Amino acid sequence: MKKKVRSYIIxxxxxxxxxxxxxxxxxxxxxxxxxxxxxxxxxxxxxxxVSLNLTxxxxxxxxxxxxxxxxxxxxxxxxxxxxxxxxxxxxxxxSLLVGGLVAAVFxxxxxxxxxxxxxxxxxxxxLGFGEVIRILITxxxxxxxxxxxxxxxxxxTFSYVFVMVVLVVAVMFTLGRSRHGRAILSIREDEVAxxxxxxxxxxxxxxxxxxxxxxxxxxxxxxxxxxxxxxxxNFGFIRSIDYLVMxxxxxxxxxxxxxxxxxxxxALPELLRGxxxxxxxxxxxxxxxxxxxxxxxxxxTKEFSLTALIDWVLRxxxxxxxxxxxxxxxxATRHKPALLEARDxxxxxxxxxxxxxxxxxxEPGEIVGLIGPNGAGKTTVFNLLTNxxxxxxxxxxxxxxxxxxxxxxxITQVGIARTFQNIRLFKNLSVLDNVxxxxxxxxxxxxxEGTFRLPRHWREERLANARARELLHVFGMGEMAAKDAKNxxxxxxxxxxxxxxxxxxxxxxxxDEPAAGMNPTETQELMDTxxxxxxxxxxxxxxxxxxxxxxxxxxxxxxxxDYGQIIATGTPDEVRSNPKVIGAYLGA
Amino acid sequence: xxxxxxxxxxxxxxxxxxxxxxxYTMVYGIVKLINFAHxxxxxxxxxxxxxxxxxxxxxxLWVGLLxxxxxxxxxxxxxxxxxxxxxxxxxxxxxxxxxxxxxIGVSLLLQNIAQLIFSPNSLPFPxxxxxxxxAIGEMTISFITLLTITVSVLLMLGLQAFVHKTKIGKAMxxxxxxxxxxxxxxxxxxxxxxxxxxxxxxxxxxxxxxxxTAYPIIIPTMGAMPGLKAFIAAVLGGIGVLPGAMLxxxxxxxxxxxxxxxxxxxxxxxVVFGILIVxxxxxxxxxxxxxxxxxx
Numbered sequence: 001m002k003k004k005v006r007s008y009i010i011x012x013x014x015x016x017x018x019x020x021x022x023x024x025x026x027x028x029x030x031x032x033x034x035x036x037x038x039x040x041x042x043x044x045x046x047x048x049x050v051s052l053n054l055t056x057x058x059x060x061x062x063x064x065x066x067x068x069x070x071x072x073x074x075x076x077x078x079x080x081x082x083x084x085x086x087x088x089x090x091x092x093x094x095s096l097l098v099g100g101l102v103a104a105v106f107x108x109x110x111x112x113x114x115x116x117x118x119x120x121x122x123x124x125x126x127l128g129f130g131e132v133i134r135i136l137i138t139x140x141x142x143x144x145x146x147x148x149x150x151x152x153x154x155x156x157t158f159s160y161v162f163v164m165v166v167l168v169v170a171v172m173f174t175l176g177r178s179r180h181g182r183a184i185l186s187i188r189e190d191e192v193a194x195x196x197x198x199x200x201x202x203x204x205x206x207x208x209x210x211x212x213x214x215x216x217x218x219x220x221x222x223x224x225x226x227x228x229x230x231x232x233x234n235f236g237f238i239r240s241i242d243y244l245v246m247x248x249x250x251x252x253x254x255x256x257x258x259x260x261x262x263x264x265x266x267a268l269p270e271l272l273r274g275x276x277x278x279x280x281x282x283x284x285x286x287x288x289x290x291x292x293x294x295x296x297x298x299x300x301t302k303e304f305s306l307t308a309l310i311d312w313v314l315r316x317x318x319x320x321x322x323x324x325x326x327x328x329x330x331x332a333t334r335h336k337p338a339l340l341e342a343r344d345x346x347x348x349x350x351x352x353x354x355x356x357x358x359x360x361x362x363e364p365g366e367i368v369g370l371i372g373p374n375g376a377g378k379t380t381v382f383n384l385l386t387n388x389x390x391x392x393x394x395x396x397x398x399x400x401x402x403x404x405x406x407x408x409x410x411i412t413q414v415g416i417a418r419t420f421q422n423i424r425l426f427k428n429l430s431v432l433d434n435v436x437x438x439x440x441x442x443x444x445x446x447x448x449e450g451t452f453r454l455p456r457h458w459r460e461e462r463l464a465n466a467r468a469r470e471l472l473h474v475f476g477m478g479e480m481a482a483k484d485a486k487n488x489x490x491x492x493x494x495x496x497x498x499x500x501x502x503x504x505x506x507x508x509x510x511x512d513e514p515a516a517g518m519n520p521t522e523t524q525e526l527m528d529t530x531x532x533x534x535x536x537x538x539x540x541x542x543x544x545x546x547x548x549x550x551x552x553x554x555x556x557x558x559x560x561x562d563y564g565q566i567i568a569t570g571t572p573d574e575v576r577s578n579p580k581v582i583g584a585y586l587g588a
Numbered sequence: 589x590x591x592x593x594x595x596x597x598x599x600x601x602x603x604x605x606x607x608x609x610x611x612y613t614m615v616y617g618i619v620k621l622i623n624f625a626h627x628x629x630x631x632x633x634x635x636x637x638x639x640x641x642x643x644x645x646x647x648x649l650w651v652g653l654l655x656x657x658x659x660x661x662x663x664x665x666x667x668x669x670x671x672x673x674x675x676x677x678x679x680x681x682x683x684x685x686x687x688x689x690x691x692i693g694v695s696l697l698l699q700n701i702a703q704l705i706f707s708p709n710s711l712p713f714p715x716x717x718x719x720x721x722x723a724i725g726e727m728t729i730s731f732i733t734l735l736t737i738t739v740s741v742l743l744m745l746g747l748q749a750f751v752h753k754t755k756i757g758k759a760m761x762x763x764x765x766x767x768x769x770x771x772x773x774x775x776x777x778x779x780x781x782x783x784x785x786x787x788x789x790x791x792x793x794x795x796x797x798x799x800x801t802a803y804p805i806i807i808p809t810m811g812a813m814p815g816l817k818a819f820i821a822a823v824l825g826g827i828g829v830l831p832g833a834m835l836x837x838x839x840x841x842x843x844x845x846x847x848x849x850x851x852x853x854x855x856x857x858x859v860v861f862g863i864l865i866v867x868x869x870x871x872x873x874x875x876x877x878x879x880x881x882x883x884x
Binding site: 139278292 | 616620622675678679682683685686687689690692693694696697699700701703704812816819820823827854855857858861862864865868869872
């Protein structure tokens with residue numbers, strides 16, 4: 001907490017100094033019209049780059065139509081100012097807000113259908129929408145069309161741009177480090193795992209995309225009232241690309257990187273104006289070289305921190321973030337463990353019945369093993385239970401309530417958590433964050449509370465930290481909280497995945513080959529951990545495993561699958577001597 | 589203009605889009621890169637052809653055109669291969685977006701080099717063919733239209749045969765399916781990718797000459813629009829699928845021509861992008877594309 005306050009003070013002092021310096025230089029004429037133009041343009045670029053970074057860097061969705069939202073905001077704000085008429089100075093803040101809101105509406109309307117697509121397809125469809133916006137503006141009457149929109153009061157001042165930049169960057173940092181920001185990051189890292197950790201991924205994709213459009217719209221408003229004339233040609237595909245280049249060059253996901261790259265890339269072509277014939281040539285060559293030698297951008301995913309810089313200059317060791325651990329239980333009040341009933345469950349892929357007439361009952365606190373040869377349909381069962389696949393027929397009930405057709409994140413919320421056969425961690429996030437993301441649904445901080453860091457945000461963050469550390473401690477991983485998940489050894493990664501699943505506070509835990517790739521010692525440890533989970537967390541466990549020592553050692557009951565059919569059920573001893581099982585494994 | 593004429597006009601432009609789209613789709617299929625510089629290869633091809641044709645004034649025009657076409661193919665192929673080797677290959681195993689940005693850089697670089705050499709102003713493309721229109725029944729079709737459609741269709745059929753009947757074609761299909769596995773089977777992945785870029789660029793050169801014959805004005809940024817539309821054509825048909833690029837190209841051309849003819853030329857682009865959006869929402873993998881889903 002002390003560290004946070006110090007950091008706030010340092011940043012606020014720096015901003016006040018910067019602002020005063022700029023105002024002084026403007027006042028005495030050192031910054032003339034020409035440099036002012038560059039500064040304002042750079043500021044607007046910063047807002048654009050930082051907002052695009054939210055979609056592309058933090059949410060991880062490539063968008064090529066960001067200039068479209070800027071255009072919508074620019075025209076909306078400009079038309080508002082023009083039509084309200086009197087006192088453009090006074091209504092300018094409202095104009096900006098109007099620009100942002102209209103752009104946000106466009107973001108929402110476009111985002112809902114478009115965000116169902118991923119990767120390059122999303123990139124292309126956003127490109128398409130961006131171009132459609134431009135063509136609409138060109139051909140409509142009230143926008144002035146291709147004849148341009150003139151007579152916009154030029155009321156954008158340095159102060160407005162400065163405040164806007166500070167606002168956008170601050171929101172990105174505070175919101176980004178709340179539970180909502182973590183939810184958005186988790187989608188970038190692994191969408192399937194995010195959904196399985198209880199994150200409503202569709203909601204957060206649209207949320208981030210719309211917020212990004214909102215800020216782009218505000219930037220558009222600033223732009224309109226800076227240039228005074230709007231020409232639809234200004235908002236083409238190339239402009240979207242310009243901002244994307246800033247984001248990538250700064251380092252995808254790095255907010256301060258985007259700020260730096262936006263400033264450099266706006267100022268650089270201006271500074272090269274002396275050799276105007278060659279400046280774009282130099283620019284393009286630098287772009288290529290930058291990417292070839294530093295493909296992850298200037299800052300990578302790191303952030304520049306003034307506080308850290310000062311600490312480094314003063315040779316101060318950064319204070320370890322020790323937070324008082326209060327053992328109060330606000331979230332994670334444990335409910336009574338599960339009763340799962342699957343009846344006549346099955347799924348058909350084309351002509352292939354991957355699973356047929358599957359029956360399973362799991363009593364509270366039971367450990368059940370699901371075994372069978374490769375391709376028997378074991379993981380399919382997990383995918384049906386968590387609605388990654390929708391069953392063709394049959395029913396699944398948890399404590400008497402049907403969960404068929406619920407989105408995966410809601411299934412996680414009602415109490416079924418899972419791990420994956422091929423580990424799916426949020427690789428570039430810390431071990432601690434991996435677990436904290438899974439607490440998402442047990443926290444109530446709203447986006448507004450998170451952005452302004454209101455008391456509930458702090459209270460819940462403290463608790464989430466404490467509980468996550470406690471959980472990691474149980475798994476013997478307390479020391480590794482700050483490491484990136486991708487740097488853990490294999491066995492630890494498996495454990496972390498289990499810890500993350502447990503953090504969602506499940507009634508039933510599905511483990512998909514937890515011992516795969518582990519050595520005998522690690523497997524032994526894992527068996528102890530699984531028993532511990534059942535005993536101290538009161539969770540029922542269904543596990544898929546090929547390691548018979550583990551299966552026979554801890555499961556109370558087994559279900560054996562072969563070719564999508566149950567061929568045997570019973571205690572480990574009964575199953576071991578069942579001739580059908582022996583046949584399935586040995587091919588008799 | 590009758591309806592049939594509009595369709596034929598559409599096929600004319602569409603076949604050019606299709607030729608260019610093949611380059612996008614082949615490259616995407618094999619290295620999963622949206623090659624933004626592909627549009628500028630068209631520009632390179634047009635300028636090369638123009639220079640050759642203005643130099644070779646002594647020869648009959650159609651001979652000049654033929655030589656110009658071959659020269660454009662040679663230059664574009666070289667550009668395509670060199671660009672891949674220098675700018676994309678080092679980034680083959682990093683984040684895909686890095687290569688995308690590099691492609692944008694290459695695109696800007698080509699445009700700016702052209703500006704330095706030829707000035708940013710537009711230049712006329714010498715029109716080589718003055719053959720009277722061909723009459724079929726009651727309607728007449730310009731010779732260029734007929735030539736463009738014929739040449740494009742032949743090239744596409746040739747490419748299809750090449751990819752499916754030859755050894756290197758098989759290597760291309762293997763690499764696009766699984767690069768690592770192809771390598772383990774003894775296929776030289778780098779050579780295969782180079783060949784892909786070479787073919788794509790050669791087709792773009794053909795497209796460039798045919799495009800410039802139809803719209804005889806060339807400027808350094810001329811590649812952007814046909815490039816973008818050809819790219820959309822590739823997505824429309826199903827990116828990575830060769831017949832898809834052809835189908836997409838023809839559809840785009842016809843849709844554009846009908847909008848220009850019956851609605852207004854200002855809305856032509858809107859219709860093109862509108863179709864793109866609808867197709868992506870209804871069937872994201874394109875008309876002939878295969879559906880892929882992630883295995884959990």
